[in-house]
Amino acid sequence: MNKAKPTVLKIGGSVITDKNGELEARTDVIDRLAGEIERAAIKRLVVIHGGGSFGHTKAQQYGIKDGLKDPSQLAKFAETHHVMTVLNGLLMDSLIWHNVPAVSVTPSSVIMTKEGRITTFDETVMRKLLEMKMTPVMYGDAVLDSEIGFTILSGDQLTATLATLLEAERIVIGVDVDGLFDGDPKAEKTTKLFEHLTVDELRKLQGKLGKSTACDVTGGMFGKMAELLYAVERGIPATIVNASEPDNVYLALRGERVRGTTIGEK
Amino acid sequence: MNKAKPTVLKIGGSVITDKNGELEARTDVIDRLAGEIERAAIKRLVVIHGGGSFGHTKAQQYGIKDGLKDPSQLAKFAETHHVMTVLNGLLMDSLIWHNVPAVSVTPSSVIMTKEGRITTFDETVMRKLLEMKMTPVMYGDAVLDSEIGFTILSGDQLTATLATLLEAERIVIGVDVDGLFDGDPKAEKTTKLFEHLTVDELRKLQGKLGKSTACDVTGGMFGKMAELLYAVERGIPATIVNASEPDNVYLALRGERVRGTTIGEK
Numbered sequence: 001m002n003k004a005k006p007t008v009l010k011i012g013g014s015v016i017t018d019k020n021g022e023l024e025a026r027t028d029v030i031d032r033l034a035g036e037i038e039r040a041a042i043k044r045l046v047v048i049h050g051g052g053s054f055g056h057t058k059a060q061q062y063g064i065k066d067g068l069k070d071p072s073q074l075a076k077f078a079e080t081h082h083v084m085t086v087l088n089g090l091l092m093d094s095l096i097w098h099n100v101p102a103v104s105v106t107p108s109s110v111i112m113t114k115e116g117r118i119t120t121f122d123e124t125v126m127r128k129l130l131e132m133k134m135t136p137v138m139y140g141d142a143v144l145d146s147e148i149g150f151t152i153l154s155g156d157q158l159t160a161t162l163a164t165l166l167e168a169e170r171i172v173i174g175v176d177v178d179g180l181f182d183g184d185p186k187a188e189k190t191t192k193l194f195e196h197l198t199v200d201e202l203r204k205l206q207g208k209l210g211k212s213t214a215c216d217v218t219g220g221m222f223g224k225m226a227e228l229l230y231a232v233e234r235g236i237p238a239t240i241v242n243a244s245e246p247d248n249v250y251l252a253l254r255g256e257r258v259r260g261t262t263i264g265e266k
Numbered sequence: 267m268n269k270a271k272p273t274v275l276k277i278g279g280s281v282i283t284d285k286n287g288e289l290e291a292r293t294d295v296i297d298r299l300a301g302e303i304e305r306a307a308i309k310r311l312v313v314i315h316g317g318g319s320f321g322h323t324k325a326q327q328y329g330i331k332d333g334l335k336d337p338s339q340l341a342k343f344a345e346t347h348h349v350m351t352v353l354n355g356l357l358m359d360s361l362i363w364h365n366v367p368a369v370s371v372t373p374s375s376v377i378m379t380k381e382g383r384i385t386t387f388d389e390t391v392m393r394k395l396l397e398m399k400m401t402p403v404m405y406g407d408a409v410l411d412s413e414i415g416f417t418i419l420s421g422d423q424l425t426a427t428l429a430t431l432l433e434a435e436r437i438v439i440g441v442d443v444d445g446l447f448d449g450d451p452k453a454e455k456t457t458k459l460f461e462h463l464t465v466d467e468l469r470k471l472q473g474k475l476g477k478s479t480a481c482d483v484t485g486g487m488f489g490k491m492a493e494l495l496y497a498v499e500r501g502i503p504a505t506i507v508n509a510s511e512p513d514n515v516y517l518a519l520r521g522e523r524v525r526g527t528t529i530g531e532k
Contacts, residue, residue, distance in 0.1 A: 074367035074398065074400055077367065077400070078368050081370070082358050085355060085358070086355065089348075089355060093348070095344075096348050103343070104375075105372070105374075105375045106371070109372045109375040110391070112390065112394065122376065125374065128412075132415065134340055134344065144398070
């Protein structure tokens with residue numbers, strides 16, 4: 001593989017879907033983000049997106065994450081994966097419309113987990129796409145699991161694993177808040193944004209603020225960071241920005257100054 | 267893997283799309299076929315479909331089959347793959363609606379070719395899906411090629427390779443004619459249908475009737491059989507039926523008597 005290190009962009013499911021509706025995509029946001037990706041013109045880029053009201057809703061409804069318990073769930077697993085391909089298709093449509101050479105690499109076709117953790121990952125095609133300067137796109141997906149039959153692979157675990165595997169230059173994470181705060185910015189007004197955190201500072205804050213998703217005072221953000229830690233501990237810096245606001249993803253991809261939280265070097 | 271051998275069903279692109287229009291799917295036919303697959307209730311089934319007016323049209327327009335010649339083709343390769351995922355999505359929608367636990371395995375995510383012939387094929391997920399009694403679905407696709415950058419993988423090559431790899435019990439091929447004729451049934455009225463051919467007979471007829479697609483007097487059918495030969499020579503019988511007519515695919519899947527051409531042992 002060519003030496004140039006790829007950038008990994010993760011777009012949160014809550015950015016591109018409406019969590020209040022079922023199977024409601026924000027096609028205007030998808031189109032704006034595809035445009036920002038086009039303008040940023042990053043030669044080696046991997047895009048990963050979450051499931052939002054597509055994947056999460058179905059997965060929860062059918063208990064896919066906890067594995068196969070009843071044969072009637074097989075068709076439900078199939079349906080959960082299928083709705084993710086539909087959401088992915090909307091982003092692919094938009095990226096191709098914007099002339100980005102984006103090729104979807106289906107997570108459930110190349111990845112298997114064991115009790116929810118990635119064990120098999122055939123990244124042959126992924127590497128070849130990057131070498132050819134195309135943009136592989138992956139997503140949180142319903143995947144097969146060697147121990148429990150099937151489960152849900154989060155876009156966050158995928159992002160950290162892939163960034164590490166590909167020795168990414170950096171990770172850009174687009175969410176629906178401005179970054180990491182010392183509280184929940186959606187619930188409180190006096191929360192403070194962390195502009196820069198070292199790996200050590202992130203670890204300490206996680207213990208303090210985000211012990212579990214259930215009692216995470218930061219609205220789930222520090223909980224999500226647990227997955228990301230795997231990559232930043234291995235020297236891959238991450239920038240978290242608000243992708244619901246125009247231009248932030250563009251600026252972060254270009255490495256320009258942008259409101260948000262940077263973790264690790266730089 | 268469990269010992270039960272899978273059946274491989276190939277559905278021709280000309281059956282599920284309108285070759286006269288661009289990107290025109292025959293959703294009524296897709297829905298009828300999904301219903302026949304549901305009724306047949308084959309425990310271990312792999313479904314493969316062609317590209318018809320989706321894949322073929324784009325591939326030809328952009329010269330994808332001949333490989334990468336100009337960087338501007340990268341976005342065109344991406345587009346060609348994308349339209350195939352759209353056609354696949356319509357079939358998946360319909361299969362899931364019919365309660366078939368169908369899971370799409372993206373060919374370009376798991377297969378690479380060398381000068382158009384499959385060299386890499388990670389079938390881990392495919393085997394696991396069959397073991398779990400789910401129905402993997404693949405399709406003719408735009409894939410990466412280690413020698414020429416990218417190319418088109420035909421549903422026919424995929425069918426023969428996969429059937430051989432999985433030691434399939436048999437192959438059912440649904441096309442838009444009644445089987446193999448000694449002439450072109452669409453152009454002539456006096457052509458005779460071959461109801462049964464041994465592998466040797468097929469080989470001899472191929473030399474006589476279908477030397478190349480360009481001068482194939484059978485309307486391309488014997489030319490297509492060149493790919494299939496690989497599997498039937500290895501002891502996997504194939505039945506060719508008219509999938510544009512109701513019930514033929516159902517009957518062939520159930521192993522019941524049906525008008526068509528059978529090749530190799532029964």
